Amino acid sequence: MAPPAAPGPVSVGIANLPNQRHKIVSRKGASYNIMVVGESGLGKTTFINTLFSALMRDYKRPEQRFAKQLDRTVQIDVVRADIEEKGFNVRLSVIDTPGFGDYANNTDCWVPIVQFLDEQHQHILNHETVPNRKTDDLRVHACLYFIQPTGHTLKPLDIEVMKHLCTRVNLIPVIAKADTITPADMLAFKDRIRDCISTHNIQVFTPAVHSEDEDATRRNTSILAAMPFSVIASENDVQVNGQTVRGRQYLWGVAEVENEAHCDFKKLRNLLIRTHMHDLITTTHDHHYETHRVAKLTASGRSDDDPALQARRGFEAKMKEEEAELRKKFTEQVRLEENRFRQWEQKLISERDRLNEDLDKQHSLVKQLEEELEEIIAARKR
Ligand SMILES: Nc1nc2c(ncn2[C@@H]2O[C@H](COP(=O)(O)OP(=O)(O)OP(=O)(O)O)[C@@H](O)[C@H]2O)c(=O)[nH]1
Ligand SMILES: [Mg+2]
Known part of the structure; x- marks a missing residue:
């Protein structure tokens, strides 16, 4: 039997784009933004650090960190790295939001986050009508919503926040701290969450299952079956059978971050960085941004008959x-x-x-x- 191939460099999904789009993206580079949202203490920040340590291991690119003030009380932290593969430049930003649920009244805890999402769409919309349209794009392409591993179902607060988020971004539900729940309980918990999501008509990101490519169909089916993804996050390396891995050490053994028998971290990372990056970027622009654009222009009386928009469309048609x-x-x-x-x-x-x-x-x-x-x-x- 042939020896297994040595693990090659990680393949960013964007490298699989058709030629034409390939060239445009490789020249311009793509902004790709992931946001984490959820109750306080669920491991959002730890997850980001775990994800980046895995990415930095694969791409060996320095990361940058900066903070941004949303309103007087809310600050978000952004971790950013430019990753490049086969000539494709991707400016990856992961946005960490402060957890909610710390206060007796959490009624409007989601408002600053939703405002931030809308502002990013608006920022791009404002730039559409100016001659130099190059601007920093912080539109969120994937929003990971962290769920407490209670083993029951979604809380009313989760349902409310997810309803507000799903009309604005690609929403990906994530069960936090998978090491605190048994595999059997996890399966039942996932089933109840899926039921709850469908009962409340919450639109979560669903990759298309059928494709000409059999491998892609199999991959997408397995992704769909794993939703909501269970994750274990850790900032520490531990020893397992003489090998160093990311994980959490317990008296009974180790909960490994990248072990697919322990949690879905690897599946989630593959979806975000390898297989569905292009899909997430496209749906954000074609669906969520478009919904925002139409809503804003209609509300302000600037429909598609607006002279400025018509002039720009005329200009674009002439260029074409x-x-x-x-x-x-x-x-x-x-x-x-x-x-x-x-x-x-x-x-x-x-x-x-x-x-x-x-x-x-x-x-x-x-x-x-x-x-x-x-x-x-x-x-x-x-
Ligand atoms: N058991 C377990 N603990 C975890 C996991 N991920 C993070 N933690 C721990 O949970 C605690 C809170 O983690 P944070 O990453 O600060 O949580 P957060 O969601 O960013 O919290 P806020 O910033 O307050 O919203 C820390 O003690 C982490 O070590 C996990 O997968 N399993
Ligand atoms: Mg945090």
Whole structure:
């Protein structure tokens, strides 16, 4: 049996884009933002540090950290790293939000987070109508909602917050501290959460299951079956059978972060970074941003009939036309050049054939002269 292949560099999903899009993304680079939300003390910050330590191990890129003030009391922390694979640049930002649930009244605890999400869409919308549209894009492409591992079901607060989030972002529910619940309880807990999500009509990010590619179909089915993802987070390395792994040490043994029998951290990381990054970016732009754009423009009376928008669309249409014209000219030029080369090649081939014929004639002549010479010498000898 062939030895197993050595683990290669991690493949960012964006490297699998079709050629055209491939080039655009590789040139411009893509902003890719993940946010963690949930009650206080569920391990959101620890999860981000665990994720980054795994990413830094794979990409060996320095990370940057900075804080941003949302309103007078709420601050978010952003951990950022530029990761690059096969020429693709991805500016990954993970946004850490303060946990809610610390206060007796948590009624509006989600408001600053929702405001932040809306502001990021608005920021891009405002930039759409200015000539230089290049700007820092902090629109959230994946929002991980941390659920307390109670083993029962979602709390009313979870349901309320998730309802507000799911209309604005790709929502991915995550069960925190999977090491505190038995595997059998976890399965039943996941079932109850899925039921609750469907009863309350909460839209969670669902990758399309059917694809031409059998591997992708199998992968997506297994992702879907694992939702909501259970995670174990840890900032410490521990020893398991002489190997160093990320995990949490207990008297009875080790809860390993990247062991798929212990939790779904690896599945979640693969979905976020490898297999569904492009899907998350596209749905954010095409669905969530578009919903915000239409709602805002309609509310402010600026429908699609708005003159400024029409002017911009006209400009874009003109640019597209010019691009198509240039492409046509280029193709025609290439065709003409190809014809010219083909004719030239044909000429060279005929010239080569003519010279070969001449050479054959000269060879026959030399041969004939040699025979005559031999005959004369033979006559003289006689
Ligand atoms: N058992 C267990 N403990 C965890 C896990 N992840 C984090 N913790 C612990 O939970 C505690 C809180 O973790 P944080 O990462 O600060 O939680 P947080 O969600 O960021 O909390 P806030 O910032 O207050 O919202 C720490 O003591 C962590 O070590 C886990 O997967 N399992
Ligand atoms: Mg925290």
